[in-house]
Amino acid sequence: MKIVLDAMGGDTGLSVNLEGALLASKYFSKSDTIIIVGIKSEIEKYINSKKISFNCNIEIVDAVDNVGMEDSPTKALQEKQESSIAKGLDLVKNKKADAFFSPGNTGVILAFSLLKLGRLRGLDRPAIGIIFPIGKHPIMLDVGATPDAKPKNLYQFALLGTEYIKIMRNIEKPKVGLLSIGEENSKGSVVYQKAFELIKNDKEINFIGNIEGDDFFKNKVDVIVTDGFTGNIVLKFGEGMVHWLKENIIISVKPLPLAIIGIILSIPGILGIPFFLASMKKLLKKISYDEIGGAPLLGVDGLVFVGHGKSNPKAIKSGMLNAKNLVEHNFIGDLKNIIEKRSDSETD
Amino acid sequence: MKIVLDAMGGDTGLSVNLEGALLASKYFSKSDTIIIVGIKSEIEKYINSKKISFNCNIEIVDAVDNVGMEDSPTKALQEKQESSIAKGLDLVKNKKADAFFSPGNTGVILAFSLLKLGRLRGLDRPAIGIIFPIGKHPIMLDVGATPDAKPKNLYQFALLGTEYIKIMRNIEKPKVGLLSIGEENSKGSVVYQKAFELIKNDKEINFIGNIEGDDFFKNKVDVIVTDGFTGNIVLKFGEGMVHWLKENIIISVKPLPLAIIGIILSIPGILGIPFFLASMKKLLKKISYDEIGGAPLLGVDGLVFVGHGKSNPKAIKSGMLNAKNLVEHNFIGDLKNIIEKRSDSETD
Structure with a gap:
């Protein structure tokens, strides 16, 4: 299993997200991978300086653009194609990862999710669930x-x-x-x-x-x-x-x-x-x-979790584990069946 | 000035409403009148047994139907024409009172207010303000x-x-x-x-x-x-x-x-x-x-105040005094000017 973490999202940023990933990795098996997306040099610097050792595989994917918590979705879609959000969702789209988690800008995550992953067939509009x-x-x-x-x-x-x-x-x-x-x-x-x-x-x-x-x-x-x-x-x-x-x-x-x-x-x-x-x-x-650990973005064709901007490491951990749980239960596959069954019966 | 009190409304009923009216009467002048609408025999019995003495004039108007807090507006409109709500609003409609206050069923008060008083000219829909x-x-x-x-x-x-x-x-x-x-x-x-x-x-x-x-x-x-x-x-x-x-x-x-x-x-x-x-x-x-003392029903052609069903005497008093204040400031007259001015300019 591979879970993407947007390391740049949230009000606090890198340190909280990486400490959260460290906590989460304790619940991952050795064969699982956390793909950390963000400014590679900064991520490596933090991991090395703190001598962080994860309990599962780690991949780091470089993403140079930064999406602020107040950026407008329309503008981000145009200008932030190299952001951790866009590149992280690309990984899910290209089946290189099973889920995406970010404590970043909800509107921008929603916009890029719709652009990159699209909606589930038969599903008209997505919903954020908290x-x-x-x-x-x-x-x-x-x-x-x-x-x-x-x-x-x-x-x-x-x-x-x-x-x-x-x-x-x-x-x-x-x-x-x-x-x-x-x-x-x-x-x-x-x-x-x-x-x-x-x-x-x-x-x-x-x-x-x-x-x-x-x-x-x-x-x-x-x-x-x-x-x-x-x-x-x-x-x-x-x-x-x-x-x-x-x-x-x-x-x-x-x-x-x-x-x-x-x-x-x-x-x-x-x-x-x-x-x-x-x-x-x-x-x-x-x-x-703060204590909940992420809201699922439901209705897009891929697993996307949005964490609170004020997440602490524990909340990041909970969010990532929620994503893991849904991957293990083939949530998106189930959802596809349920929605498609109903849109088929509608056209009968 | 004449203010109508629906003595039957609210979860507690008569006693709270009459004790509230007593408190309110201390702020009314001798020439003002509180018109108490409800089951006359019960109202008189309570006033006599408690030896209540109001600081202003009191009129009691008999109303035999009782509107429950859960009654549907549609049903009440058909069956409760002799209720304290209907008869109290009639007094405002016929210019025999300046304002109506009730801690009763909001939906029923709204329905009877629209029926009896109608909307202000140019005002499409009423609003309850809290x-x-x-x-x-x-x-x-x-x-x-x-x-x-x-x-x-x-x-x-x-x-x-x-x-x-x-x-x-x-x-x-x-x-x-x-x-x-x-x-x-x-x-x-x-x-x-x-x-x-x-x-x-x-x-x-x-x-x-x-x-x-x-x-x-x-x-x-x-x-x-x-x-x-x-x-x-x-x-x-x-x-x-x-x-x-x-x-x-x-x-x-x-x-x-x-x-x-x-x-x-x-x-x-x-x-x-x-x-x-x-x-x-x-x-x-x-x-x-509970502490607020009534929500104005805005947009109907008359002063109507709805109190919380759980009002205590103090809340009844506040509601009645709010109504009094609006009467003194010719609120409905002002509102008519403001709304009509705009609906006139629309048709220009």
């Missing part, structure tokens, strides 16, 4: 690839999410919910009402119906189907709220009257403070997207 | 009245929100943001890209451009424009998250090793625990929608 880190850890898709989703796109997202959870969690019939604004089908927008019918009519999907915004926290489903517009807003709202809570817990501790601080500090009861702070931090860490 | 309880306390609209918003609807929501914040906060040029998935206009869905242009071209709107999901927590705007589908999902997601945090803070305290509890309990440091719990609760209370 794992929502609460409860059953459902996958929510799409969160940005397809803002103007049509009913058929949403239906296909239900299929993609179902297959993903089946393999990743070993759940036979993942529960699927359509993110809408009321339990009755009549309450959603027109697109969602039509999508509801399409999903309901596919007997292979374990569809429990519409779910609402607060159902994210109620352990109802394994797959949350939404369009890339709504999904992206909910994702960023959640991230923003976690960030806000972290900041405000500290602020709300600050205006403590000095007298009370004096009392607390003067007694062994100071034990209480770190405990409660730790408890809150643990809770907030639980709902941090 | 105050987002963080930072500048922006109004977010719509959160459910118009799931399938067209570009023109979103543009008109920007106008409605601007006027509302102007009056309620005394801000001359409220900042308006369009909730989308990227700062550049090219990133949103097609509907949002068109709405962006319409809002941008109205020089009376202080439009700062697109905002994203995490910008809710960054004090960027006074008005957040969105469609009733996305807005409702974000609203319920936020409510669900606050609820989840409250529950999980308690749970995460529970598995404390007994030894540590012993140490903490045996020393005066126990002071630390209630402090941190109180600090967290304060933070969560700050972001609870």
